[in-house]
Amino acid sequence: MEKLALVKLTVSIKAPLSQVWGSWTSAEHIVNWNFASEDWHCPKAKLELRSGGEFSYHMAAKDGSQAFDFKGEFEEVVPMQMIKFHLDDGRKVQVHFKQMKDHVEIVEEFEAESSHSIEMQRQGWQAILENFKVYTESLSKLHRLHFDVQIEAPAQAVYEIMLAPDTYREWTAAFHPGSYYKGKWEVGETLYFIGPDAEGRESGMVAKVTKAKPGEIVGVEMLGMLDKGVEVTEGPEIETWKGAVEEYRFEERDSATTVRVTVDTIGEYKAYFEETWPKALQILKTICETTK
Structure with a gap:
């Protein structure tokens, strides 16, 4: 042959x-x-x-x-x-x-x-x-996405509900059931956005709070990843996300608030976020408008 x-x-x-x-x-x-x-x-x-x-x-x-x-x-x-x-x-x-x-x-x-x-x-x-x-x-390239929702509630109330640990778990369940965060929403603080796996191991993103003005704006910049409880801030996997921002603005008018979300994501997850963020914001809207 x-x-x-x-x-x-x-x-x-x-x-x-x-x-x-x-x-x-x-x-x-x-x-x-x-x-x-x-x-x-x-x-x-x-x-x-x-x-x-x-x-x-x-x-x-x-x-x-x-x-x-x-x-x-x-x-x-x-x-x-x-x-x-x-x-x-x-x-x-x-x-x-x-x-x-x-x-x-x-x-x-x-x-x-x-x-x-x-x-x-x-x-x-x-x-x-x-x-x-x-x-x-x-x-692997970052794309900046924008989303908004109008909520019939004051800006300060929406701000507090969006970031309170218990209600944060509710609206972010649209992305990953059981999602939560660790840390404080204060400038300079480190936040851990966590989505536990089936075994309960903590994985997610590590970020630094860059903006925090209650009732007006809060923003973070991604620093790295949390891999089964271990913080990772260097390496090829991290460079893809490093520097990505996530920002929430709260604009009140006539006792109603427009929440404007700006988020960076890589192309792989662009379609997913375009579908899921509106769902998450609708959950947030329902929580805010039914909370007295």
Whole structure:
């Protein structure tokens, strides 16, 4: 049997390793980057990420003129490190992920087929890697979002209810049931925004209070993360969120208050916050308007 040529490709991604791995191995992400040109897309993807698990990515020209399934079987999977698989024509592929100081390096090696030139195949596979890079890095960029709600209650009352420990738990349950905070809403103080996991271990965000004027405004700046009770303020995972702000403004007029929320989030969670923040604010509105 003729030995197939091995083609090696590399790409550097400025994103946390967990995000890179998730983008590479999750069907919801794969459909957004797995194509070599803008004339093509990947409308469907399914995979079972384990040794012996199968995958199938449907590749199609946007004009409907061509389509095929890129499919095969995983041979070995080491989370956050390496994936080996073979295609349905028997060719082997391996992908390695390595965390560097300020980026993740991906090295991909594949056996070339004989019906197209090696250079053409190299260009096509590299183009997909570049799409992956652009897409994944976009998920780690901060986006500033704005939300507001009008509440039939005085600003000072809304301020106190929004930040009081018990009622804070109620309206933030929209994000994560059981959410709470530790610390004081005073300038210079450290706050811990916590969402306990199934085992009750504390994980969440660490922030510093930068603004606090009762009845008018409160704001925080993210410093790091709380990982199972351990404060982490350095590393690739932290750089993504560090410096993000969250701010609540309270504007009173005719005994009603408009709460204006400004929040920074990475692209990965943008759609989630756009859906969930309005729900949380409606819960807050109900609490404030029914509290006497």
